[in-house]
Amino acid sequence: MSNTSLVETLYNAFDLKQPISKESIPVDIGKSDAYEIQHLVTDKKFAINKDELIGYKISLTSEKTQVLFNSTTPLYGALTQTSLSDGKIELNKMHSPLIEIECMFLANESLSTEDDEQSILRKTSFAPSIEVPDSRFTNWFPNLSVGQVIADSALAGNVIVGNYVHDLTIEQLGNINAELQLDGKTIALGKSSEVLGNPIHAIKWLIDELAKSGRTIEKGMIISSGTFILPKVLQKGKYEARFKGLGVVSLNVV
Numbered sequence: 001m002s003n004t005s006l007v008e009t010l011y012n013a014f015d016l017k018q019p020i021s022k023e024s025i026p027v028d029i030g031k032s033d034a035y036e037i038q039h040l041v042t043d044k045k046f047a048i049n050k051d052e053l054i055g056y057k058i059s060l061t062s063e064k065t066q067v068l069f070n071s072t073t074p075l076y077g078a079l080t081q082t083s084l085s086d087g088k089i090e091l092n093k094m095h096s097p098l099i100e101i102e103c104m105f106l107a108n109e110s111l112s113t114e115d116d117e118q119s120i121l122r123k124t125s126f127a128p129s130i131e132v133p134d135s136r137f138t139n140w141f142p143n144l145s146v147g148q149v150i151a152d153s154a155l156a157g158n159v160i161v162g163n164y165v166h167d168l169t170i171e172q173l174g175n176i177n178a179e180l181q182l183d184g185k186t187i188a189l190g191k192s193s194e195v196l197g198n199p200i201h202a203i204k205w206l207i208d209e210l211a212k213s214g215r216t217i218e219k220g221m222i223i224s225s226g227t228f229i230l231p232k233v234l235q236k237g238k239y240e241a242r243f244k245g246l247g248v249v250s251l252n253v254v
Contacts, residue, residue: 003033007040010151013136014045019095022137022144029147031075035213037151042078051080054222055107056210057131058202059154060146061226062194068142069149074196076206077154079222085158088252089132089234096141097134097157097234099251100227101180101241103173103192103199104129104161111207111217117170117200124203125164126173128249130241131224132158132234141231159224162249174198178228178243182235190228199225 006025013020025037045051060066060074091097109123134157137144149155176192196202202225207217217223239251 003037003040006037006151007044010037010136011041011044014041015049017093019138020136022140022148024137025148025151027145027148029145029151031147031150034147034150038078038153039213041153042080045080051082053078054081054084055079055224056206056217056221057154057156057159057224058206058226059149061196061202064230065227069144069146071146074202074205074226075146075150075154076209077150077152077156079156079159079224083156083159085132085160085251087160087250088254089158091234091236091253094132094134094157094234095136095138097132098141098231099180099234099239100131100133100231101178101188101190101229101243102129102131102227103127103176103195103225103243103246104159105199105203105223105225106164107217107219107221107223110219111203113208113211115207117204120200120203121170125166126168126246127164128162128241128243128247129224130160130239130249130251131227132251133231134158160249160251161222162247165246168245170198170200172245173200176243176246178241180229180232181240181242183237188229188232192228194228195226202226
């Protein structure tokens with residue numbers, strides 16, 4: 001099956017919000033082809049629906065999540081304008097959603113491979129964030145290959161972003177404790193050190209990985225840097241994620 005037909009298959013799954021079987025994308029698809037498909041689907045979303053690329057999400061940034069998908073490295077997916085949520089999600093409009101808590105970065109200036117971590121720190125702001133991964137595939141978690149995950153834009157669903165701050169050090173970014181509550185009950189605890197030791201390491205990884213295909217993080221883009229916790233199944237209710245030293249963000253699932 002050609003990449004062109006695979007792009008059409010995945011785009012239609014996005015556009016029509018109708019999940020497809022895992023067999024629709026070859027399980028053994030290589031990373032290079034998978035990223036090409038992801039980029040072409042993202043381009044098509046903008047060309048047809050004006051659904052603009054606004055940034056990226058980084059996945060498999062902890063040893064635990066890499067083990068789930070038999071990977072030794074992170075991977076990335078595209079975030080488009082429709083990925084942004086105002087803090088309310090209708091569960092019946094999702095396929096098989098999960099919930100994660102992450103540190104969101106905002107690029108106040110363009111970033112390139114010349115930027116070291118201190119430079120990245122100076123050029124970005126940070127916010128508490130909830131990510132709701134979802135997939136275009138049925139029965140997907142954690143039953144996909146790395147190539148399938150990449151082609152599906154790293155399971156991009158929705159992100160909910162809190163208020164940005166700019167006054168954290170690299171050390172502070174690596175030592176954020178976070179708590180996820182559902183209807184006032186704690187359901188998960190996590191630390192930013194789960195994200196490649198420090199979320200800023202993930203941003204540097206993404207810059208270098210994007211450069212392989214001639215892409216950059218442009219001014220104004222956002223980057224969801226990786227989950228502090230193992231994903232939880234999304235349920236109806238009021239979620240609140242509290243990040244010590246970073247802030248609070250909430251999500252209402254109806």
